[in-house]
Amino acid sequence: MTIRIGLIGAGRIGASHARIIARRVPEATLVAVADPRPGVAATLAEPLGARGQTDVEALLGADDIDAVVIAASSTAHAELIVSAAEAGQHVFCEKPAGMSLEEIDRGIAATAKAGVVLQVGFNRRFAADFRAAHEAIGGGRIGAVRQLRSVTRDPGSGPSDPDAVPPWTIFTQTLIHDFDTLNWLNPGARALDVVVTAGSLTAPGHPTLLDHATVVIRYDNGAIATAEASFAAAYGYDVRGEVLGSGGMVTAGDGASTSMRLHDATGRIAATAHGDVELMVDAYTGELTEFAMAVRDRRAPSVTGQDARAAFAIAQACIESYESGARAQVAS
């Protein structure tokens, strides 16, 4: 028996999830895709053997759908989680799981009450190198965690329409991956406070666009973490992590698209990956497989609503720190 999945949102990441569910997750079947834009869902769904529909509501509670994968606009995430849970459907939701801690708490409560799975899309936990780093740390290979770094850089030269980027995107959409990664690589520790240094460097005329940010997080075990993001990496999509412990260091992340190296008059060249889908396809497959298996086995997934809440609390503190210019407490 496979898990019958309905996908909400046929944008870039939704399309990637649809193809991965249909092609690479035998534990799941893609049944339907819903997107309010006329024709968009059908164009994606039909070649994958699923139906497309514009009516998102009709998907929530549909008889032939066990679980929904939410890849809609972030502002809709919390409401969709609650509605799906109330309809008895399991939920995989892209990050963030809501636009406030209150929203996220509502989703956690609704899914808990309904007894359904809630998993959030922190895909980096399923990337082989980050996973190996996590295991090395858990296995005591580097001792006590002391100093961490997590980096996310989007490829290109910055947003094509800076005005279209919602105000705190760099914290709530981009660095939220790093916040979860840092929490996960510092097991058992809790973030205390943050201090943000950020700026609008690709589009100086757009002061509300933060396109580069460096966040320092202090944890209750004394560890000091740095999270760095940029919306403009000319050399490709760059996701890296580094953890120094009392007994050693682990590093993860390598932007090379394959281990092929071209040597010519320029030097030795490694081609770099230019997209998250390209670099992260195995991680996406891993998280969606994990979701299907958690649903199938009626167990908690390895990434929970609480994880989403903890990462969002850091993002929220970042907004406060940026606005005040001072250190800000992370809500517990």
Next chain:
Amino acid sequence: MTIRIGLIGAGRIGASHARIIARRVPEATLVAVADPRPGVAATLAEPLGARGQTDVEALLGADDIDAVVIAASSTAHAELIVSAAEAGQHVFCEKPAGMSLEEIDRGIAATAKAGVVLQVGFNRRFAADFRAAHEAIGGGRIGAVRQLRSVTRDPGSGPSDPDAVPPWTIFTQTLIHDFDTLNWLNPGARALDVVVTAGSLTAPGHPTLLDHATVVIRYDNGAIATAEASFAAAYGYDVRGEVLGSGGMVTAGDGASTSMRLHDATGRIAATAHGDVELMVDAYTGELTEFAMAVRDRRAPSVTGQDARAAFAIAQACIESYESGARAQVAS
């Protein structure tokens, strides 16, 4: 419509193929597994939703099977190819496609006559790094090919039962991958002759066991290639390639299992892959997907019986060179 596949041979590589077809190749359905050893096929097949059977003959020509994947003993390959073709089934066969050029020719002829696809298991062509190397060469990035190297080393300390290793295994089973890789990375060129230096180093008392071999191949475009194999790499499974051209060099292959690095008092450590299935899972998926698509689209696969023949001709010349101690011509 998916391609309905019957697998012959539930050994190590057969089991890997079965799981990959069932889980990672949506273009194909694993319908049945046949293995003459009682219960072996069923144990593998049933959890994958397929039937297991001891009767291999019954699979050849079964109504519900479009194509067979042959992972049986090498000595049976040619006969199985011919039988499947005569039954109108498409064929994916593990290397070698036969134990002599005559056997391989019979398979090629039978599949051609039946109008069915014949693809041979040269998985390295589907490994991302080797593929990128091939594309760089084809795209003229290194100019004219001049000097090549291909290496295959099996993990461990050598065969546990040296007497059980068939005489020319290192040429016909191991280096045959390298011979195909070298042919493929030297596009349009033909191997002229070989000279072999080989020995029994892990089990000196077993002179017929060749466990280390270095083969130099001369091509008709002047290129000089080296193929090296060992059955005893203590550090893991090692597959690498290197091509020097008039304008540069490409290299492929990196034995690290992930890009995670552990730094401790020992130094900076990359864990290494210890098995072909671990290192090559994407390549196996790629070749089986290619096969399913070639069958579906009624087209020639990208690895053909002629490729199998060309690689085997080099293996055969290696046997002759080893026996004579001299250079041996490659049959055309």
Next chain:
Amino acid sequence: MTIRIGLIGAGRIGASHARIIARRVPEATLVAVADPRPGVAATLAEPLGARGQTDVEALLGADDIDAVVIAASSTAHAELIVSAAEAGQHVFCEKPAGMSLEEIDRGIAATAKAGVVLQVGFNRRFAADFRAAHEAIGGGRIGAVRQLRSVTRDPGSGPSDPDAVPPWTIFTQTLIHDFDTLNWLNPGARALDVVVTAGSLTAPGHPTLLDHATVVIRYDNGAIATAEASFAAAYGYDVRGEVLGSGGMVTAGDGASTSMRLHDATGRIAATAHGDVELMVDAYTGELTEFAMAVRDRRAPSVTGQDARAAFAIAQACIESYESGARAQVAS
């Protein structure tokens, strides 16, 4: 004609400088070593063909000494610079060039008045990889500088006697290298303010010992830099830099002691360098050669007192930020 050098301070770094001057800088001759501890200077100097003496004063202004290399205690640096300058001797001084901006200014003024060279020991500028990074940035290869990182980690498990470490050592002795590196890799920009997160992690009972620190610096060109230090890297001495620009990124630093790789059952292992002298010998040679050549050619060295001042101003702001917990301005 070679520059006749007197070295002050025969500690670890002084001994290294003595050997490098004597063996690897043909433009200079080591004439004398002075260290107030009985016998210490002689033990170092004599095998190198120089004289050892306990009287530091006698070295300042000695007829046979053109230039002094100051590797004494940091608290003595400023006074020694002034005295040497007044005696007409050129000065190479280990960092920091003083314990306050006022001290550094006095050294700058005294050397300027005397018309002698003042160079400060920012050796990283002479490391081949950092130098190549600097040149790539200067050559416009990565466009406008936006986000930087510089890391220094000392090998081992932390100070053996935490009480013996002067209070702000991590800023004034260790990170000062990173501050200079960041200034140098962000050409023409000026540091505006800093925010420090730091702690005592190796010796929790010693709150005044800061052994891990992460500093974020904001520059007037909008660039955001992170400087990280640790006194306890179990895997060796670790010096790295990274600069993201609008057109690409440069990275420098690789802790491997050679390009030899050992592959065994543990994996693929790169031995790591465990000391600054080991990792930085070419950089030390480079800076001392530069000094001798600047003296010989009567020109300004490539690392000046102003550079020392700019780096120290950041260190000073770090102390203020650590004490207040808030962002602190960098004095101009």
Next chain:
Amino acid sequence: MTIRIGLIGAGRIGASHARIIARRVPEATLVAVADPRPGVAATLAEPLGARGQTDVEALLGADDIDAVVIAASSTAHAELIVSAAEAGQHVFCEKPAGMSLEEIDRGIAATAKAGVVLQVGFNRRFAADFRAAHEAIGGGRIGAVRQLRSVTRDPGSGPSDPDAVPPWTIFTQTLIHDFDTLNWLNPGARALDVVVTAGSLTAPGHPTLLDHATVVIRYDNGAIATAEASFAAAYGYDVRGEVLGSGGMVTAGDGASTSMRLHDATGRIAATAHGDVELMVDAYTGELTEFAMAVRDRRAPSVTGQDARAAFAIAQACIESYESGARAQVAS
């Protein structure tokens, strides 16, 4: 007391040796350079504080010269070794130490009779990574040696004047480095026979120019070694080694000129070294320091005439193998 050195031959490698002796080997003093071409020696020698002369004979036996460094034409090496020895001077000679085993034997005999040091210029033994590989092997880290590879590729697109390249240059001048390296990395073993595959690929109209060669050597401990050379590596000077043992593998050689990496739209780029002097300067310094110390300490150097003989014996067998097309015995 330093060793007073006279250099014979002011060509490319002679000039490099002169500068290294003068600047980086404090145990030695460059006293004179001799080159029969008018003015060439003086131009090199004078800025280094040495005298230049056209009379090579006058250098042999000069009162103020303890040792000669021979970087003259290969055909003159043996005669110069004998003459210097007869004049009581110690000898460092570039490879090869003669153009036949007989010539080399005469040099060995003359230096032995005179009781002077004879060291041959196998610089790779002093490269840090090869040295670390040698030590790992000697320390038992990879067990028994089984399969080796050594590569030398000269940068560029091949000889500008193919007719000017002496017939067997690739064996006697280039691969002789690899032969020595392989002997040294397979301690205690003796080369038995070789088989050569070689061709003229950069200048097909010049059949006597061998510009690419792959040599397989069989050792008396069963080990199988490959030595590969090319005169035309578009990507730079490439020197690498690899040794597989029963317990692991060591690799050495990395063509990157520094550890700086530039990441741009092309990918991640490591600049490559384009010359032996650039890549090998520390190795040259090491071998010349070793020579000066061996002379000073009246001891055998770590690279001897016997090593030169053993490597030349392989080169000689290569010529025979190339001419016959068959395997050739290595003279003992």
